[in-house]
Amino acid sequence: MTPAARVQAAIECLDQAVAAARTGGAAADTIVQRYFTTRRYAGSKDRRAVRDLVFDVIRSIGTVPESGRAALIGHARANAPEVLELFTGTADTAGHAPALLVEGEPEARPSLAPGWQLDMLRTRFGKGTDKVVAALLDRAPLDLRVNTLMANRDELLIELPDLAPTALSPTGLRAPTGLNIETLPAFHAGKIEVQDEGSQLAALAVGALPGENIIDLCAGAGGKTLALAAAMANEGRLVAADTDRGRLSAMPQRLARAGVTITDIRMLNPRKEWDALKDLAGLADRVLIDAPCSGTGTWRRNPEARWRLTAERLGKLEGEQDRLLSLAAQLVKIGGSLTYVVCSLLPGEGEGRINAFLLKHGGFRPQEFSIPGMAAPAPTLVLSPAEQGCDGFFIARLERVC
Numbered sequence: 129m130t131p132a133a134r135v136q137a138a139i140e141c142l143d144q145a146v147a148a149a150r151t152g153g154a155a156a157d158t159i160v161q162r163y164f165t166t167r168r169y170a171g172s173k174d175r176r177a178v179r180d181l182v183f184d185v186i187r188s189i190g191t192v193p194e195s196g197r198a199a200l201i202g203h204a205r206a207n208a209p210e211v212l213e214l215f216t217g218t219a220d221t222a223g224h225a226p227a228l229l230v231e232g233e234p235e236a237r238p239s240l241a242p243g244w245q246l247d248m249l250r251t252r253f254g255k256g257t258d259k260v261v262a263a264l265l266d267r268a269p270l271d272l273r274v275n276t277l278m279a280n281r282d283e284l285l286i287e288l289p290d291l292a293p294t295a296l297s298p299t300g301l302r303a304p305t306g307l308n309i310e311t312l313p314a315f316h317a318g319k320i321e322v323q324d325e326g327s328q329l330a331a332l333a334v335g336a337l338p339g340e341n342i343i344d345l346c347a348g349a350g351g352k353t354l355a356l357a358a359a360m361a362n363e364g365r366l367v368a369a370d371t372d373r374g375r376l377s378a379m380p381q382r383l384a385r386a387g388v389t390i391t392d393i394r395m396l397n398p399r400k401e402w403d404a405l406k407d408l409a410g411l412a413d414r415v416l417i418d419a420p421c422s423g424t425g426t427w428r429r430n431p432e433a434r435w436r437l438t439a440e441r442l443g444k445l446e447g448e449q450d451r452l453l454s455l456a457a458q459l460v461k462i463g464g465s466l467t468y469v470v471c472s473l474l475p476g477e478g479e480g481r482i483n484a485f486l487l488k489h490g491g492f493r494p495q496e497f498s499i500p501g502m503a504a505p506a507p508t509l510v511l512s513p514a515e516q517g518c519d520g521f522f523i524a525r526l527e528r529v530c
């Protein structure tokens with residue numbers, strides 16, 4: 129592909145990302161991948177260049193733009209004016225070079241994020257908000273988790289000398305840029321999994337122990353399920369539940385590769401979750417709710433989450449988080465704990481939900497927890513890329529006392 133054709137490809141992907149933001153469609157990463165499945169002529173360098181440009185544009189345009197072209201022009205004008213010289217085509221040469229610039233055509237304005245989202249972050253981070261947002265809009269490193277059922281970190285550091293230990297997670301490794309994990313025998317042997325250090329810390333916050341009865345209520349494809357199973361030394365019972373059949377279906381293969389045999393996978397029907405969980409009522413030592421959320425803590429990977437989030441959608445997410453907390457409360461045994469996690473830094477999805485829960489559920493109280501090497505024990509923990517260098521998370525632990 130010529131440089132100009134790459135720019136036109138980025139515009140077309142961005143058009144789809146804009147439409148997806150309005151309709152709840154696919155993530156930008158998926159859009160770029162799909163774009164190239166029907167364009168076999170594009171090589172790996174073309175794909176990488178187009179993907180990088182798409183993500184650079186999304187990072188610099190904080191609010192949903194009128195079109196992909198408007199977004200790209202706005203980004204280029206502010207950060208890479210030489211790209212505008214590639215707008216040499218005509219309106220009917222789509223696919224080759226972007227059409228010539230027209231005087232007064234729409235142009236998106238660079239910004240960090242929608243003002244109302246920044247205001248909410250400001251209530252948590254105050255004067256530090258700009259630093260946090262800048263870190264959220266940086267590129268994320270590739271982190272791996274050592275599967276302690278099959279390996280230990282020191283041995284892997286000898287086997288894979290390009291990797292470095294992460295600062296906080298005792299099982300974390302940070303990979304050099306561009307590493308393709310699928311090329312590593314250690315991955316196929318189940319010794320390592322891709323997992324951001326923040327997710328590793330969130331799983332550690334559960335405090336899982338061998339032999340316990342644990343429920344991972346929003347298990348998805350099992351990222352944290354695998355980490356919990358390793359903390360349990362593959363002893364006890366681990367129920368992994370989710371409403372998304374597609375995500376759950378990826379789990380058995382991952383469990384098998386990691387040597388995990390204690391998991392009971394349960395498919396839940398949305399709003400009828402209890403039907404598939406009621407046999408576990410009041411029995412769990414620990415329940416993890418890794419709740420669906422706005423994803424503001426993962427802007428490094430999904431910067432288009434800023435375009436997708438509306439006040440209405442946030443309200444719906446908070447309602448769902450309340451519902452999942454109440455559902456989980458019924459599963460915890462007396463003396464057991466409930467760990468609530470969101471990869472969001474908006475206080476409404478964090479402290480807001482926990483305070484609302486505690487008002488309604490007198491049998492629960494905040495429970496202090498600590499992660500070795502981190503801050504003093506506390507009932508909540510906020511992780512941010514500006515402070516800990518990982519994705520942003522809010523984590524809270526509650527104990528059922530009666």
Ligand SMILES: C[S@@+](CC[C@H](N)C(=O)[O-])C[C@H]1O[C@@H](n2cnc3c(N)ncnc32)[C@H](O)[C@@H]1O
Nearest residue numbers: 345346347348350351352370371372418419420
């Ligand atoms: C943040 S993701 C979980 C990621 C996963 N725990 C991991 O570590 O990879 C949130 C998950 O909640 C699931 N979910 C949404 N509504 C749910 C519900 N009512 N009951 C259970 N899971 C739900 C979604 O399908 C999604 O997989």
